[in-house]
Amino acid sequence: MRLTDYRVLLLDCDGVLIDRDSGVWTALQGLLVGTGVVAQKGPVLDRFEQVLHGLYPRFEELGFTGLLCFAHRQLAEALQVRASWEESLSFARTPVTWPLFEDAPGALLYLRKFYRLAILCDRDAQDREALCERLGIHTEELVAPAQGQAWLDQQHVPFEQALWVRASLPEPAVQGAVCLLRRGRRQAGQCPVDECINSLADLVAQHQLWLRR
Known part of the structure; x- marks a missing residue:
């Protein structure tokens, strides 16, 4: 057609x-600093997407904000970086600023x-x-x-x-x-x-x- x-x-x-990619990448900078290495944007965003996709079956339970919060925590765990709940919740509220x-x-x-x-x-x-x-x-x-x-x-x-x-x-x-x-x-x-x-x-x-x- x-x-x-x-x-x-x-x-x-x-x-x-x-x-979304630019918004997430910017919002993850505080977490990535804790790794002590220079992170590559592509692999980090791919890993974030995998984590988020795995959480989507819980969307009805968590909502979008909850998914982002838990995705942040799981990504921090994968990167072996400590992240507080306050930091994860702060990340979860960043979609309002995504460009x-x-x-x-x-x-x-x-x-x-x-x-x-x-x-x-x-x-x-x-x-x-x-x-x-x-x-x-x-x-x-x-x-x-x-x-x-x-x-x-x-x-x-x-x-x-x-x-x-x-x-x-x-x-x-x-x-x-x-x-x-x-x-x-x-x-x-x-x-x-x-x-x-x-x-x-x-x-x-x-x-x-x-x-x-």
Whole structure:
């Protein structure tokens, strides 16, 4: 399908709109100083992602803030660094300061002219209003990542009319087309999904090209 054929975009919050990696890396500096060695950003973030992914089965119990708190503690243990509960809780509150990607606000303004938007976001209730204000969106546009397919069903949107804009390949696979946003990450071979883009600005540019055809 052409980009102009979709009715709905479901966009990942972290990795598509919010630069989570930069936010986490900055927030981990206090912990990394305790290792006594110069840490490499890529391996540290990969390890953090593994820890966080392993905790996600407890999301309903802990919430997003709780997941980050325990992820910080588990990462500290893996790095053999002592971290207090206060430090872990402080880290868990940093998502409110994670930076936006520069192209996110403008791209959202453009895309909402042509699509209905749903932002796949797992923030706790107390953080949602501030996030919406930063992104210039409405709270009803936030959808829990695990509820994306159910949301489409509730809105009576056929899956073939929805495009999922993801920061990584979805697991498990979703119904409908997937657009992978790489943001500078190189991937060998052809695009593994329906669309691949380098940024939200790239998505806007490709949409404009389709409008001219």
